[in-house]
Amino acid sequence: MSKVSVIGAGFVGSTIAHWAVVSGGCQMVVLHDIVEGLAKGKVLDLIQAGPIARHSVDAIGTSDLNDTADSDLVIITAGVARKPGMTREDLVATNAKIVGSVVTEVAKLSPHAILLIMTNPLDTMTYVALKSSGFPRERVIGQAGVLDGGRMRTFIAMETGISPENIHTTVLGGHGDEMVPLVRYSHIAGMPLKYFLSDEQIERIVERTRNGGAEIVQYLKTGSAYYAPGAAAWRMAEAIVRNKREIVPASVYLQGEYGLNDICFGVPVMLGCTGVERIIELELNEDERVALNKSADLIRGTMKDLKLETA
Numbered sequence: 255m256s257k258v259s260v261i262g263a264g265f266v267g268s269t270i271a272h273w274a275v276v277s278g279g280c281q282m283v284v285l286h287d288i289v290e291g292l293a294k295g296k297v298l299d300l301i302q303a304g305p306i307a308r309h310s311v312d313a314i315g316t317s318d319l320n321d322t323a324d325s326d327l328v329i330i331t332a333g334v335a336r337k338p339g340m341t342r343e344d345l346v347a348t349n350a351k352i353v354g355s356v357v358t359e360v361a362k363l364s365p366h367a368i369l370l371i372m373t374n375p376l377d378t379m380t381y382v383a384l385k386s387s388g389f390p391r392e393r394v395i396g397q398a399g400v401l402d403g404g405r406m407r408t409f410i411a412m413e414t415g416i417s418p419e420n421i422h423t424t425v426l427g428g429h430g431d432e433m434v435p436l437v438r439y440s441h442i443a444g445m446p447l448k449y450f451l452s453d454e455q456i457e458r459i460v461e462r463t464r465n466g467g468a469e470i471v472q473y474l475k476t477g478s479a480y481y482a483p484g485a486a487a488w489r490m491a492e493a494i495v496r497n498k499r500e501i502v503p504a505s506v507y508l509q510g511e512y513g514l515n516d517i518c519f520g521v522p523v524m525l526g527c528t529g530v531e532r533i534i535e536l537e538l539n540e541d542e543r544v545a546l547n548k549s550a551d552l553i554r555g556t557m558k559d560l561k562l563e564t565a
């Protein structure tokens with residue numbers, strides 16, 4: 255597995271390209287943007303860091319999608335980012351057009367690729383990518399839970415003073431305000447969160463996780479987060495290109511799992527070189543199930559706005 259293309263050379267796309275080159279996890283990186291010169295300039299800058307930072311992965315920047323042909327993995331970040339006061343759902347009409355047209359072309363140029371979707375609203379854009387590509391569901395994957403879980407780990411570490419490396423979290427559902435941080439499936443060095451945190455603290459952490467993206471947008475004012483989203487994308491990309499068979503939460507097309515059909519939704523999956531190698535169904539209690547269904551309803555609402563019909 256060797257050629258990775260990143261579509262969209264904005265904040266998220268260029269951060270992912272940086273990870274791809276620095277990690278040395280693939281042989282060739284292509285950064286593409288519709289804006290002439292943007293990806294070329296960023297990649298020139300990136301490869302000039304190579305002799306200094308000791309990386310030497312081949313990379314090109316381009317505004318010609320043909321340069322992405324025969325990619326093994328294509329990461330889609332093209333689209334617009336949100337501004338203060340906007341939800342991810344507010345981006346839907348604009349980004350659906352962009353993702354739909356880009357993925358249609360990408361699928362023709364790289365018919366065997368795995369697609370990793372980053373553009374928001376994430377679950378709906380993953381659905382658009384699945385339908386526009388005609389690819390099997392195993393090869394169209396949305397990044398959400400790795401980022402949300404990373405944010406929750408950060409907040410737990412801030413509250414407890416314990417290393418985030420000891421902290422494991424599980425955040426499922428849609429990548430929106432109704433995402434579902436699963437406290438029961440989160441732990442600190444194997445111990446339940448309740449050993450270290452009060453109910454109030456846990457509730458605060460769950461809320462801050464849900465608003466993690468919006469909190470950053472409020473500070474930035476002109477765009478949204480990119481360091482943690484970029485790191486999350488590369489974590490998933492590495493699981494794929496290195497065939498790690500790692501279990502992570504990801505947005506995938508469900509066909510009856512968790513009682514849901516015809517929707518892309520965040521659930522635990524095993525990632526390897528063929529994409530989603532397995533979907534894992536956790537046992538949920540009534541409250542968790544209700545929360546997941548509420549999250550799915552939000553996505554279905556967004557899909558209805560786009561006139562993407564769902565079962």
Ligand code: APR
Nearest residue numbers: 262263264265266267287288331332333334335372373374
């Ligand atoms: N083809 C290629 N690139 C495109 C296209 C297209 N059809 N349309 C837009 N782009 C590019 C823009 O030119 C821009 O450079 O996508 C890039 C998006 O970059 P930013 O505006 O910096 O947005 P970014 O912060 O990277 O977020 C991208 O990821 O996390 C999500 O919500 C976020 O949907 C947003 C996406």
